[in-house]
Amino acid sequence: MLGFVAKRIASAIPVLLMVAVIVFLVLRLSPGDPAAMIAGPNATGEQLEQLRDSMGLNEPLLQQLFLWLGEVARGDFGVSLISGKPVTELIGDRFGPTIALSLVTIVIAVTVALPLGVIAAWQQGKWLDRTIMAGSVLGFSVPVFIIGYVMILIFARTLGWFPVQGYKPISSGLWEFASRLVLPSVALSFPYIALIARIVRTNVIEVMGEDYIRTARAKGQTERGVMTEHALRNAAVPIVTIIGVSITMLISGVVVTESVFNIPGLGRLMLEAVLARDYTVIQAVILLFSTIYVFINLTVDLLYGLFDPRIRY
DSSP: OHHHHHHHHHHHHHHHHHHHHHHHHHHHHHOOOHHHHHHHHHHTTHHHHHHHHHHTTSSSSSHHHHHHHHHTTTTTOOOOOTTTBBHHHHHHHHHHHHHHHHHHHHHHHHHHHHHHHHHHHHTTTTTHHHHHHHHHHHHHSOHHHHHHHHHHEEEEEEIIIISHHHHHOEEEEEEEHHHHHHHHHHHHHHHHHHHHHHHHHHHHHHHSSSSHHHHHHHTTHHHIIIIIIIIIHHHHHHHHHHHHHHHHHHHHHHHHHHHTTOSSSHHHHHHHHEEEEEEEHHHHHHHHHHHHHHHHHHHHHHHHHHOOOOOOO
């Protein structure tokens, strides 16, 4: 297994290198000038040129690329073109809220979706199955920002159960931390609940028609035992896959959710950097997200062996 992990990590390096080069070139070749954003509309052409020189933007494109790649290889992502702060410091300050939001969201999604999918498969074709599947279509179709605004209106503004926006670290108290994550996490979890529940239902229905399921029933095993010990275990590989895909999809979801709920995470940082044309921050955040994506895929591949003994690395 260690050899497999080493090969996967080694194969990820050229992928991340390609992502870094593409992101760098796309940002540099797209319209917009961070120097103009900093200098303001009243700056003269001479002032803009001086500012570009100081920011290294007038250097040849390939020289800028190789210089940046060399810094990244040393773990240095440079400084923000707008704020002048180290990019690693900016990411470190925003990493906690995003991780908290993502973890709570995926826990809610999996906890709700697994039983819903199993119940829908167990009640296949009946009203409960049709209700769950109709709800999953609705949950996957409605944009997250609309769900977020509706939940703010109902549970924050009307009922006053939770704060409208903001984030508090867990060091501020468990309730202060949890109360500000309930609404954004639930809103963000809707499409993933819908997606995972549909996949669970489909695969459990497929497994329930296998011979070993009929054998287990013939031996007198309870329906709950058949479902938990045989059906779910043998349907686990595609379910784990879709959970991994859902986690990677959270990368795009947190940008919208953090903006709606005013959470100072990486999604907000990314949005602010894009609006300000802050190249160094955008490059670092995308590279970080790409690394997380590769790590999640590797973890999913390793989990396959736990659920299916036939898989060997």
